[in-house]
Amino acid sequence: MNAFEEAIVYLNDPFNWTRRDGILELLGEHLAISVVAVLAAFVIAFPIGVFLGASRRGGGSVVVVSNVSRAVPTLALLTLFAVSPIGFGNRATTIALTIFAIPPILANTYVGVRGVDADVREAARGVGMSRGQVIRRVDLPLAMPLIMTGLRTAAVQVVATASLAALVGGGGLGRMVRLGFGQQNYGLIIAGALLIALLAVLTELVLVLLTWAVTPGPKRFPWNPARRAAVAPGSEPTAAGMPL
Amino acid sequence: MSAGTGSVVGGAVLAVDEAPNPWIDPSYVVDNWDSILRYLGEHVRLTVGAVVLGALIALPLALLARRSRFLAGPVLAVSTIVYTIPSLAMFAFIFPFTGLSATTVLIGLVAYSLVILVRNFLTGLRGVPDDVREAARGMGYGSAALFWKIDLPLAMPAFITGLRIATVSTVALVTVGVLVGHGGLGQLILGGFNANFYRAEIVTGTVLCIVLALLADVLLVGAERLVTPWTRAGRA
Amino acid sequence: MRESSRQTRVAAQWHHGTQKAGRKDMRARIRFIAPAVLALALTTACGESGSSGTGGDEDSTAASGEACAPIAGDQLVVLDDDKALQNADNIIPAVNAQTASAQPALLPALNAVSAALTTDELVDLNAAVDVERQSAEDVAAGWVEENKVTDGLEQGSGPITVGAADFSEGIILANVYADVLNAAGFTATVAEPASRNLYLEALKAGQQIQVVPEYLATVTEFLEGNDETAVASGDVDETVAALEPLATAAGLVFGEPSEAADQNAFAVTQAFADELGVTTLSELADACGDGSLVLGGPPECPTRPFCQLGLEDTYGLKFASFTELDAGGPLTKAAIQQGEVSIGLVFSSDGALAKG
Numbered sequence: 001m002n003a004f005e006e007a008i009v010y011l012n013d014p015f016n017w018t019r020r021d022g023i024l025e026l027l028g029e030h031l032a033i034s035v036v037a038v039l040a041a042f043v044i045a046f047p048i049g050v051f052l053g054a055s056r057r058g059g060g061s062v063v064v065v066s067n068v069s070r071a072v073p074t075l076a077l078l079t080l081f082a083v084s085p086i087g088f089g090n091r092a093t094t095i096a097l098t099i100f101a102i103p104p105i106l107a108n109t110y111v112g113v114r115g116v117d118a119d120v121r122e123a124a125r126g127v128g129m130s131r132g133q134v135i136r137r138v139d140l141p142l143a144m145p146l147i148m149t150g151l152r153t154a155a156v157q158v159v160a161t162a163s164l165a166a167l168v169g170g171g172g173l174g175r176m177v178r179l180g181f182g183q184q185n186y187g188l189i190i191a192g193a194l195l196i197a198l199l200a201v202l203t204e205l206v207l208v209l210l211t212w213a214v215t216p217g218p219k220r221f222p223w224n225p226a227r228r229a230a231v232a233p234g235s236e237p238t239a240a241g242m243p244l
Numbered sequence: 245m246s247a248g249t250g251s252v253v254g255g256a257v258l259a260v261d262e263a264p265n266p267w268i269d270p271s272y273v274v275d276n277w278d279s280i281l282r283y284l285g286e287h288v289r290l291t292v293g294a295v296v297l298g299a300l301i302a303l304p305l306a307l308l309a310r311r312s313r314f315l316a317g318p319v320l321a322v323s324t325i326v327y328t329i330p331s332l333a334m335f336a337f338i339f340p341f342t343g344l345s346a347t348t349v350l351i352g353l354v355a356y357s358l359v360i361l362v363r364n365f366l367t368g369l370r371g372v373p374d375d376v377r378e379a380a381r382g383m384g385y386g387s388a389a390l391f392w393k394i395d396l397p398l399a400m401p402a403f404i405t406g407l408r409i410a411t412v413s414t415v416a417l418v419t420v421g422v423l424v425g426h427g428g429l430g431q432l433i434l435g436g437f438n439a440n441f442y443r444a445e446i447v448t449g450t451v452l453c454i455v456l457a458l459l460a461d462v463l464l465v466g467a468e469r470l471v472t473p474w475t476r477a478g479r480a
Numbered sequence: 481m482r483e484s485s486r487q488t489r490v491a492a493q494w495h496h497g498t499q500k501a502g503r504k505d506m507r508a509r510i511r512f513i514a515p516a517v518l519a520l521a522l523t524t525a526c527g528e529s530g531s532s533g534t535g536g537d538e539d540s541t542a543a544s545g546e547a548c549a550p551i552a553g554d555q556l557v558v559l560d561d562d563k564a565l566q567n568a569d570n571i572i573p574a575v576n577a578q579t580a581s582a583q584p585a586l587l588p589a590l591n592a593v594s595a596a597l598t599t600d601e602l603v604d605l606n607a608a609v610d611v612e613r614q615s616a617e618d619v620a621a622g623w624v625e626e627n628k629v630t631d632g633l634e635q636g637s638g639p640i641t642v643g644a645a646d647f648s649e650g651i652i653l654a655n656v657y658a659d660v661l662n663a664a665g666f667t668a669t670v671a672e673p674a675s676r677n678l679y680l681e682a683l684k685a686g687q688q689i690q691v692v693p694e695y696l697a698t699v700t701e702f703l704e705g706n707d708e709t710a711v712a713s714g715d716v717d718e719t720v721a722a723l724e725p726l727a728t729a730a731g732l733v734f735g736e737p738s739e740a741a742d743q744n745a746f747a748v749t750q751a752f753a754d755e756l757g758v759t760t761l762s763e764l765a766d767a768c769g770d771g772s773l774v775l776g777g778p779p780e781c782p783t784r785p786f787c788q789l790g791l792e793d794t795y796g797l798k799f800a801s802f803t804e805l806d807a808g809g810p811l812t813k814a815a816i817q818q819g820e821v822s823i824g825l826v827f828s829s830d831g832a833l834a835k836g
Contacts, residue, residue: 002340003340004340009527009531009532010532011533012527012531012532013531014527015532016532020800020801021801021803037457067412067458067461068454068458070409070413070416070449070457070460071415071416071452071454071455071457071458071561072416072452073415073416073417073420073430073433073450073453074416074418074432075422075433076433076446076453077419077428077450077451078432079253079434079436079437079446079450080446080447080450082437082441083265083436083437083441083442083443083446087818088811088814089818091317111435120301140783159330160330160331161330163273163330163333163419164332167422167423167434168434168437169811169814169815171265174332175338175804177332177423178804179779179804180336181423181779181781182675182778182780182804183676183779183780184677184687186339186340189336189339189340190336190337190340191412192333192336193332193333193336193337194333195332196330196332196333197328197329197330197333197334199441200328200329200330201328201329204328212283215395223450230737232799238744242275260508265613269613272613275614275615275618276615288682324488344674344678376552437810437811438646438809438810438811439609439610439648440610440611440613440648440805440809440810441814442613443812469722
């Protein structure tokens with residue numbers, strides 16, 4: 001029986017899902033860490049991005065933050081936290097992941113808000129809207145696609161890198177992979193990898209749907225062919241997107 | 245000897261945390277220069293290998309995708325999905341086939357850099373103005389000349405952007421190769437963790453990783469300036 | 481800045497692309513992902529409980545109390561192995577049989593190490609690496625020189641790779657072997673550290689690894705492979721006798737066992753020991769009948785006779801759960817201290833014991 005077949009057998013057994021330290025428990029842990037990290041990053045990065053974008057300042061530093069964060073391996077930060085007083089529990093993992101989720105949200109929010117056409121903003125001011133109203137009723141809706149892209153990039157990245165926490169004593173689905181290597185249980189390795197990959201892909205899908213729902217403008221359902229001419233590629237990897 | 249000696253008498257106390265464990269320790273670097281260089285070498289080899297192989301595969305794919313609308317869709321869709329798969333899972337999937345070797349890490353890294361490069365190469369190729377290509381064809385340029393003299397130079401900025409993103413991402417991704425024992429500088433990071441939380445080792449691995457990534461980025465920017473001198477004129 | 485404007489321009493291009501490409505990507509994603517998710521969902525969790533052999537058909541391991549839940553603390557204390565579960569885990573050289581017969585100078589050189597090494601010295605070596613942070617290579621070289629192990633050795637030649645277990649003691653011992661072999665005329669190098677499953681396989685094949693420092697009782701049990709029966713014991717000579725046929729069958733040859741030994745030991749926090757008033761493993765078994773003990777150890781512990789299996793069989797200990805950590809390393813000790821596990825596996829030659 002090869003590794004993939006063993007993995008199916010492992011996943012097929014309900015005991016592996018419901019026991020202590022079983023799949024459901026690890027999945028819950030993984031999701032809890034991810035959700036908290038993304039929300040915390042959003043709360044921190046979104047206001048800064050909006051402010052910088054609306055006032056058209058600080059573009060340079062946003063890019064620098066993006067580039068540097070892409071250059072820092074997540075495993076390194078998780079390990080550094082693990083050997084510092086912060087430790088290697090779920091709280092430490094969440095803090096580390098929050099730090100990594102900030103650059104994509106910050107960069108995309110900044111670019112999105114900043115990219116709003118100056119004419120539209122002027123028209124809004126001309127109509128009598130205050131600065132705050134311009135931001136709320138003009139900038140944000142128009143920037144929404146990019147803001148959601150940033151959120152989506154951050155979410156997938158967090159879900160993916162949360163799997164690394166297990167290598168340095170943390171929790172989450174990565175524990176299955178680590179245990180598999182330790183016990184030479186190839187089925188367990190593949191089962192864990194399958195679940196991690198699936199979770200990341202589902203996160204992406206959920207957020208794509210959310211983006212579609214939240215984006216203003218005429219909504220076309222995905223199964224209706226969009227009759228557009230050239231489809232520009234490169235919609236994915238944004239300023240700080242990395243496959244981690 | 246008829247009895248095993250060295251059995252532990254109950255009550256022996258383990259003092260766990262006594263010795264100093266500084267974050268920055270030059271003597272660590274000096275003492276372990278050989279192994280640091282060895283891991284650095286592995287890291288560089290894996291990065292360069294992955295990006296070069298990725299570029300070699302991505303360019304034909306991008307050319308194909310530009311030519312055929314039919315192919316462009318699946319190529320981009322598959323690349324999105326591959327991109328979403330977390331690196332730990334990716335290396336774990338490849339492991340049953342190629343085992344605990346650098347090849348496992350290389351295959352995973354090539355997959356990721358391929359995904360990034362195909363998109364950027366395609367953007368670059370599509371960015372070449374059609375009228376320029378028409379004019380060149382009218383002047384009698386064959387396909388090869390068209391590619392080398394028109395497409396490639398004009399698409400170069402986008403190509404290099406893609407190479408920069410791919411390289412910096414790859415440098416960070418190599419560390420996850422610790423899963424199969426070939427993580428380059430990641431071996432220092434995780435190895436330091438396993439060696440009684442050896443902070444100096446972990447910091448050394450981390451700093452070298454960041455420096456390597458930024459250095460590669462700077463080198464590629466320099467390469468771009470060399471290769472596309474005409475883009476320097478006219479920038480705001 | 482040029483950089484920022486280009487980044488912004490590129491990002492804006494992507495933005496433009498997002499709206500148009502978003503729908504197309506979404507269709508592609510749904511087309512690819514939905515069937516995969518469906519397929520996976522159909523195969524998950526609809527088999528019989530326990531069908532994967534991880535224990536679903538046994539009695540529920542839920543604890544009926546909280547008496548032995550982990551208690552955090554800074555000091556760790558080793559519980560006495562009063563029923564002598566642990567056996568003669570003396571350091572002994574393991575060599576690929578073909579290489580040993582082709583290189584007659586190999587075993588005498590390694591046996592010189594066995595003759596000179598003591599447990600106290602092993603503890604000091606571990607302390608130098610783990611606590612004082614010297615490099616394993618330096619520490620090994622220092623010991624070899626101090627103990628004049630290389631005097632009067634038979635000379636051999638050729639390349640030899642020494643395998644190493646993936647903890648610092650294993651790496652130190654591998655380096656000691658390599659240094660001595662180099663002095664005996666060979667060109668010896670140390671391989672990348674790995675777990676026993678991996679390096680023993682490589683040793684049997686003989687291409688990647690030809691020599692490995694092993695632990696007498698543990699390797700005997702490992703080669704025997706049957707978790708039900710125990711061939712090793714606390715008696716070194718008996719265990720060596722039991723090892724011989726197993727070694728021949730595996731294509732290996734073992735040298736002389738050293739006086740130095742490193743056995744599994746189990747530690748709890750001082751606070752835990754004081755709270756329950758236990759100093760030995762038997763007392764622990766009496767105090768923890770409600771099965772609320774949480775065990776921590778290396779990932780293979782649940783299947784090893786000198787780890788979880790032995791604790792359950794010899795002492796009748798019942799565990800609520802097992803947490804995979806590392807082999808007596810910093811993760812396990814930190815986990816015990818932090819109250820993640822009640823009791824964890826450490827090693828009897830742990831460097832920290834040098835001070836105790």
